[in-house]
Amino acid sequence: MEFPAVQLLVLHNMPWWQTLPIALTISIIFAVLCFYFWATPSVLKDYRRRHLPPGPKGLPFLGNFLELSDSEVVRIKALTWAKHYGEVFYTKVGGADYIWLSSPKAVKQLMDKKSSIYSSRPPQPLAQDVASAGRRQLFMAYGPRYRTVRKISHALLNITVSTGYQPVQDLESKQLMYDLLNDPGHFYDHNRRYSASVIITITYGHRIPSWDDPLVNKIYSVLANVQLFATPGVFMVDSFPSLQYLPQQLFGNWRSFGEACCAHDSAVYLELWENLKKEVAEGKANPCFCKDFYESNPEKIGIDNLQAAYQAGGLVEAGSETTSAFLNTILLFLTLNPDVVRKAQEELDMVVGAERLPTWEDEVKLPYIRAIIKETLRMRPPNKVGMHHAITEDDWYEGMFIPKGSYIILNWWAINYDPERFESPNQFKPERYLGYDLPAAAYINCADPYERDHVSYGAGRRACPGVHVAERSLFINIARFLWAFKISKKVIDGTVIEPVEDMVPGWLSVPQKFDCDIRMRSEGHAKVIRDAWLDVKKGLKDE
Ligand code: HEM
Numbered sequence: 316m317e318f319p320a321v322q323l324l325v326l327h328n329m330p331w332w333q334t335l336p337i338a339l340t341i342s343i344i345f346a347v348l349c350f351y352f353w354a355t356p357s358v359l360k361d362y363r364r365r366h367l368p369p370g371p372k373g374l375p376f377l378g379n380f381l382e383l384s385d386s387e388v389v390r391i392k393a394l395t396w397a398k399h400y401g402e403v404f405y406t407k408v409g410g411a412d413y414i415w416l417s418s419p420k421a422v423k424q425l426m427d428k429k430s431s432i433y434s435s436r437p438p439q440p441l442a443q444d445v446a447s448a449g450r451r452q453l454f455m456a457y458g459p460r461y462r463t464v465r466k467i468s469h470a471l472l473n474i475t476v477s478t479g480y481q482p483v484q485d486l487e488s489k490q491l492m493y494d495l496l497n498d499p500g501h502f503y504d505h506n507r508r509y510s511a512s513v514i515i516t517i518t519y520g521h522r523i524p525s526w527d528d529p530l531v532n533k534i535y536s537v538l539a540n541v542q543l544f545a546t547p548g549v550f551m552v553d554s555f556p557s558l559q560y561l562p563q564q565l566f567g568n569w570r571s572f573g574e575a576c577c578a579h580d581s582a583v584y585l586e587l588w589e590n591l592k593k594e595v596a597e598g599k600a601n602p603c604f605c606k607d608f609y610e611s612n613p614e615k616i617g618i619d620n621l622q623a624a625y626q627a628g629g630l631v632e633a634g635s636e637t638t639s640a641f642l643n644t645i646l647l648f649l650t651l652n653p654d655v656v657r658k659a660q661e662e663l664d665m666v667v668g669a670e671r672l673p674t675w676e677d678e679v680k681l682p683y684i685r686a687i688i689k690e691t692l693r694m695r696p697p698n699k700v701g702m703h704h705a706i707t708e709d710d711w712y713e714g715m716f717i718p719k720g721s722y723i724i725l726n727w728w729a730i731n732y733d734p735e736r737f738e739s740p741n742q743f744k745p746e747r748y749l750g751y752d753l754p755a756a757a758y759i760n761c762a763d764p765y766e767r768d769h770v771s772y773g774a775g776r777r778a779c780p781g782v783h784v785a786e787r788s789l790f791i792n793i794a795r796f797l798w799a800f801k802i803s804k805k806v807i808d809g810t811v812i813e814p815v816e817d818m819v820p821g822w823l824s825v826p827q828k829f830d831c832d833i834r835m836r837s838e839g840h841a842k843v844i845r846d847a848w849l850d851v852k853k854g855l856k857d858e
Contacts, residue, residue, distance in 0.1 A: 350557070351376060355410035356718065363709075366716040368414060370405035371396060378407030380555075384548025386699045386822055390728040393417075393701060397729035403715055409555035411437070412721040415701070417729035419764035422774050425712060426704060426725065427764075430775035435705040437722045440552050440559040445573030446544050448581065450625040453633060454545075457707060457776075463616055464626055468780045471517075471604050471630070474756065477783035480517050481675060484784075486851050487512050488791045490524075492672075492799055493848035496841055499800075499833035501526075503643055506792075510639035513788060514631050519587055520594075520601030522855075533583045537628065538636055540576040546822040547700055581621060584628035588620070591627075604630070634781050637697055638788050640825040645691045645793055648743045649802050650814050650831040655745055659683050659797045660836075669839055672847055673794040675787065679752075681794060686748035688789045689755070693769040694743060695824045696727040702773050727770045736765070756782045799840045805830040 358364045373379040382392055383406065393415065396404050402418035416422050426433045435457035436443070443454035452468060455461045470476070487509050494505040504526045511531055512523035523531055544550065550569045552558045563570040587605075594600035595609055605627050613623045649656050662683045667673045678685065702725040710717040717723075732740040737747060751758070751768050758768045759778050772779040779785070796802075805812040814829035835841045 351410075356412070361718070363716045364718065366711075366714065367412070367718075368403045368405040368712075368715040369400045370407075370415075371400070373407050376409070378409055378411075379413075380408045380548075382406075383408060383413075383700075384554070386546055386548065387820075389547070389700045393724075393726050393728045394732055397726060403712060410557060411555070412718055413724060414706075414717050414721045415724045415726045415729075417726040418733075419730060419767055419770070421712065422725060422730070422770060423764035425710070425717075426723065426775035429710065432708045432710065433704055433706050433723055434776040435707050436777075437703055437705040438556040440556050441550050441569050441573045442541075442544050442553055445570055446540070446576040446580070447625070448577050448621060450622050451632075452626070452629050456705070460617070460622075463618065464622070465776070465780075467608070467618075467626060468630065472780045472784060474783050477787065480513070480784060481787060483516050484513055484788055484791055485674075487516075487522075488788075488795055489672075489844075489848045489851050491792060492795050492844045495796070495800065495833060496835060496844050502646060502831070502833055503828050506642040506646075507531075507635070507639040509792065510637075510642065510788065511631070511635045513638070513784070514634035516603070517784070518604050518627050518630050519591060520603030520606060534628075534631055534635070537580045537583050538632060540580060541632060542821040542823060544573065544576060580628070581624070584624040585621065588624035588627060630781075633779075634784065636823065636825060637781075638785055640697070640823065641688075641691060641695075641785075641789055642792055644695050644824075644826050645687065645789070646796075646802060646831065647814060647816065647826050647829055648691055648694070649687075649797070650804055650829070651816075652743050653803060655687065655743065656797065656802060658745075659687060663794065663798045667794075667798055669837070670843065672843060673791070673798050675791065677794065678790055682749055682752065683745060684790065684794050684797065685754075686745035686751070688786070688793060689748040689751060689768050690743060690745040692755070692771040693731045693737065694740075695818075695826075696731060696769075696771040697824055698822050699818065699824055700724070700822065701726045701728065702777075704775065704777060725770060725774055731769050731771065754783075754786050756786065799836060799844055801832075801834045801836055803832050805832045 356364065371379060371382070374381070383389055396406070397415065397417035402416070402421050404415050404417065406413045406415065416425060436454050438444075438456070439454055443449060443451060443456075447454060449455070452461070452464045455464065490512075491505055491509040494508070495502055498505070508523055508526040508531070511534065515530065515534070516522050521530070544553075548554065550572070551566050552563075552569045558566055591600060591603075591605045592609055595606055600606040608623065608627070613626075618626065662681055663673065666677055666680045673681070704723040704725070706717060706719060706721050706723055709719045731737070734740050738744075748768065753761075753768075755768055755772055758766065759772060759774070759782070761767055772782045772785075804814065812830045814831055815827045816829070817827050819825045819827050
């Protein structure tokens with residue numbers, strides 16, 4: 316036990332300048348420990364934390380960061396932990412508490428019924444404060460500004476207004492079928508063009524007639540930024556928000572990166588917004604959300620120019636890649652499941668016949684098509700992690716303490732894959748949804764949480780306001796696609812090419828490009844598609 320004493324003696328005999336590095340090291344360790352204890356809640360500071368939900372033990376300082384930082388494996392962990400620890404479990408990243416809601420009941424009781432305190436978003440110094448200049452609705456904390464932007468998006472996307480967008484979706488869907496007929500090899504980008512064109516027409520009043528349109532490049536360059544800075548684990552600062560107070564050089568220069576993203580994204584959105592204002596001034600603006608929004612004088616309700624630009628651009632972000640990812644995922648699952656294609660075509664032939672395209676009026680008579688869409692949403696929720704909300708007050712659930720400020724995660728991988736509700740959950744079986752006669756939007760509000768079809772449109776006050784637009788796009792295109800085309804695995808020189816089933820790296824569940832073979836069912840079907848598109852095209856003044 317004489318070691319410390321010997322050390323002290325040695326230090327004592329050293330000239331003072333030689334003790335400096337040791338003193339510096341000790342000070343840094345002391346400062347880091349003080350910072351950690353200041354930033355990290357503990358049972359010592361709050362005894363109620365003894366009642367936190369159960370969960371996997373994490374490492375000191377890091378908590379469960381390492382297990383949660385790879386977005387490709389989080390969903391597997393999320394499922395395993397839900398099985399092991401139950402419907403509400405706890406993980407930790409640095410000083411942040413993560414509460415995972417893994418049953419329909421917990422989601423209903425907390426996110427839906429107590430939505431006034433479960434509807435914020437966690438702090439994201441990079442993704443929201445710096446890279447989005449605090450203005451992206453999707454990442455915005457609950458508060459007066461959020462309530463204003465939410466009101467705007469709901470006014471634009473509620474069920475009545477959304478019905479008014481059907482002619483836009485009908486027209487774009489006719490072009491999509493025509494493009495698939497003439498160039499089936501590029502189906503992936505045709506679906507993306509469709510989705511971008513619908514939401515850009517609704518928002519800015521301009522179509523995207525081709526995937527090479529320069530506007531698409533601009534918008535997708537913004538989406539690429541979002542995909543990068545929103546992916547958990549890529550930048551430490553959004554997992555450990557208190558790191559924002561330390562020099563950014565220690566953490567990948569996150570601030571400079573965020574500022575560069577913000578400069579780029581703001582320039583894209585401001586240019587679109589300023590062009591729109593000019594069109595309105597010159598009396599040339601087409602009817603669209605931005606025109607009505609600008610004419611309503613957004614400054615009057617506290618929306619500055621940049622917020623207005625992000626409000627419009629944010630809709631395009633939220634509505635384009637999500638919709639096209641699902642269209643492409645459905646085609647992937649159809650390629651892998653020829654029996655499903657056969658059953659869907661039997662239904663379509665019986666209800667629609669071969670002489671005309673399916674329309675929205677057919678939807679109630681096409682339960683199998685609706686079931687295909689629900690089954691895809693169940694199997695591939697829109698992101699790989701789960702949807703993060705944040706709680707703004709302390710709360711309790713069945714004897715478990717939920718501290719204010721916790722990340723509340725809608726664990727859709729566990730809920731949508733629960734074998735008790737969905738037998739053989741890894742199998743694509745649309746039949747399980749026969750009898751679910753309502754659209755997804757109606758199930759979001761159903762009183763019995765176990766009657767909900769899936770949770771892939773979120774929950775509570777943050778649930779997707781674009782659900783009506785999204786569901787109409789998925790229905791009309793999948794019904795028309797299956798009515799018109801055969802789809803199967805590609806065969807080259809007698810060899811069957813298995814389609815890639817993986818998703819692209821990043822946060823969102825976007826399928827990778829994959830091979831499949833798409834052909835017309837008959838010349839009669841091809842003629843209906845050609846006539847439908849050429850007829851609509853005649854009326855388009857911009858082409
Ligand atoms: C299949 C397509 C889509 C899916 C699966 C989807 C799903 C989601 C989910 C899960 C959320 C977050 C919910 C939560 O935090 O609990 C969300 C938010 C949002 N979605 Fe969608 N969405 C889709 C399409 C659309 C479309 C087409 C639009 C616009 C036309 C849209 C607009 C929005 C907006 C504005 C938000 C932010 C809501 C907020 O934080 O207040 N979405 N969506």
